[in-house]
Amino acid sequence: METAAIKTEEHSQVDKELFNQQVTKAKLERALLQLHHKQQQRKDLGEEIKALKEEVHDLFLEVESPTVVQSEDGTYVCVQEKVVEKDVFDKDGLALELNMDKKEISKPWDYSFLTFKGKLAPKMIAKHTHSQSLKSVKISRTKRNPLEKANKKFKKK
Numbered sequence: 174m175e176t177a178a179i180k181t182e183e184h185s186q187v188d189k190e191l192f193n194q195q196v197t198k199a200k201l202e203r204a205l206l207q208l209h210h211k212q213q214q215r216k217d218l219g220e221e222i223k224a225l226k227e228e229v230h231d232l233f234l235e236v237e238s239p240t241v242v243q244s245e246d247g248t249y250v251c252v253q254e255k256v257v258e259k260d261v262f263d264k265d266g267l268a269l270e271l272n273m274d275k276k277e278i279s280k281p282w283d284y285s286f287l288t289f290k291g292k293l294a295p296k297m298i299a300k301h302t303h304s305q306s307l308k309s310v311k312i313s314r315t316k317r318n319p320l321e322k323a324n325k326k327f328k329k330k
Contacts, residue, residue: 181250241320251319255311263301270297 231254233240239253243307268275271292287293313319 186295207225210217226312231310233310239320241318243318244314247316249315249318250312251315252312253307253319257309259305259307260302261305262298263303267297267301270305 195312233252233254237254239251241251243247243249264275264278270289271278278287284293284298
């Protein structure tokens with residue numbers, strides 16, 4: 174009788190372990206499905222945000238003036254033009270001047286070696302570098318109204 178009780182106890186222990194494994198597997202499957210669903214939502218939101226940014230960009234180009242809107246949480250959303258000055262290096266022009274293929278001067282090592290040989294001078298690099306201004310639309314969030322910053326007066330002590 175004791176052996177039957179021991180076998181029943183062992184059998185119930187095995188059943189509990191199988192049940193726990195099934196529960197764990199079900200939790201894992203549920204978590205995987207939730208993860209997939211959230212990732213899909215993030216992808217869909219990303220596409221929607223991209224479309225909204227393009228719409229804001231197009232509308233801003235028509236208005237061409239900085240616009241600030243206060244959101245429900247008290248932060249300010251601002252859209253304004255951003256101008257970035259950038260130095261652009263003309264590798265093609267330098268390659269033509271040096272009578273070389275563009276691929277031969279693609280790495281910093283190549284410039285160093287040509288300078289060492291005396292074929293490349295700083296004046297040549299300056300000659301083939303020009304400034305370029307890039308205009309873009311900047312959308313930002315701030316706690317304070319960015320258009321009021323210019324009008325802000327400081328207190329004297």
